[in-house]
């Protein structure tokens with residue numbers, strides 16, 4: 242099965258880089274035959290959308306809750322966040338799901354550990370963000386993962402289950418969701434969990450979702466220090482549908498290599 246690659250640029254990039262990189266990706270056969278989602282800073286989303294529309298001749302992004310629409314073209318864009326407020330209103334500085342949808346963006350990262358820790362995003366706010374996304378037909382890329390202390394103290398399983406519980410509180414019905422397991426101790430550190438450690442969590446998440454939300458289609462990603470050198474073994478793990486790549490997605494050549502591996506892996 243084809244794997245999904247989400248590239249999280251975080252607070253990086255420039256208009257020039259967007260133009261150069263997307264120009265290269267849309268001409269690259271491996272990127273074109275992968276499912277890639279570029280999560281860009283808000284200010285660059287519209288430009289990226291224009292480029293993709295021209296390249297892929299997307300008439301109108303009307304798809305709902307189904308990333309397999311990807312089959313039509315190589316890649317899409319995502320927001321790195323979304324407002325916890327729905328619609329429009331007096332919320333200075335916020336970007337709502339309606340606005341993202343207005344420019345054809347269909348995905349938003351929600352609950353990335355950097356937002357949880359640096360911006361104090363706790364469950365109540367994340368629940369609103371999930372509901373805002375779903376009410377606006379935006380597919381959430383929901384990030385979860387434990388820190389090093391929880392891992393060391395063997396409390397990580399319970400912690401991950403608690404993070405997943407939030408999904409059961411979402412009132413708007415949803416039928417597709419991307420979940421990214423990103424252990425905080427692996428993000429940006431170059432330290433990768435062992436295959437057994439990743440597989441343990443994959444199974445934990447899959448079992449939880451199967452029991453609690455059996456009708457929701459889950460695309461399960463691993464994130465944290467993914468590079469062109471370790472992606473192959475990660476993608477081959479049972480139950481893994483793709484990866485979320487931070488740092489390594491900023492380098493065009495490395496990212497093209499990552500896409501090449503994803504395409505090769507899908508052939509196996």
Ligand code: PGA
Pocket residue numbers: 249423427428429430464465466467485486487488489
């Ligand atoms: P990294 O970041 O690949 O640089 O570790 C992953 C992420 O934070 O999403």
